[in-house]
Amino acid sequence: MENIDLREATNNDIPIILGLLYELGRPKPETDLDVDSFRKLVKKYITDNDKKIILVQYNETEIIAMVSIIFMTRLNQNSLELYIPELIVREKFQHKGVGKKLINYCISIGREKKCHRIRLESGNRRKESHQFYKKLGFDQSGLSFTISLN
Template sequence: MDSVVVRPSSGKDIPMILGLLYELGRPKPQKDSEVETFRKLVTKYVKDSDKTILVAELDSVRIIGMVSVVYLSRLNQSTLEMYIPELIVLEKYQNNGTGKKLINYCITLTKEKKCHRIRLESGNQRKESHKFYEHLGFEQSARSFTLNLD
């Protein structure tokens, strides 16, 4: 989609960012106070110099996707690693190049920051996402293990 522009997020994007996270299956606030807590978490994330959130905006009006980025130092590398915790495109706008635009913007950032790689995780059930990442040149390189503490 030529009318989709990727840009760094701003404070006004927070409600749409939260909506995209809910679409991905992230926890939704159960009380009004939790909405404010989530807003503060996103605001803090954006203000951290080692993190960023990029949004894909359609026709300069509607946010239809986002990617969150964390720059990590590794003990065995002299350059940073870009880690992508979330990449989301609204289902209605998937398969039209928006996800690729988001990843390409990330690749541009890795060159500016001189990162040695981009790493991301994708849930086992997200088979279409796996095909998308492989199509873009990503390789499955590890297994992820989780210990939930709640």
């Protein structure tokens, strides 16, 4: 896909980032206090040196995708792990190479930072995403287990 640029998010992008998260199915705020709390979380993420949010801008104006990155230390490694908590491409821009461009950008960042691996998770129901990641060279290397504390 042409006419796209990748850039790091700024505080001005917070409403767009929240919108993309909601599009992925992340919880939406129920009160104004929740909205403020979510904004503060994204702002903290943007300013944290161990985290990045990369946006894909189409035609110099429209944000169509994003990836969030966390550089994690591991107790059994001398190098960082690049972890991807969210990768979101707006539905009408899927299957056009945008996600691949984001993953390749993450790979280049990981190599630049000398990370030992890139890790991400994908929900069980996202079968198409699983195929996408496998096609890009990712291996399913484990299972994820969660327990809700709410």
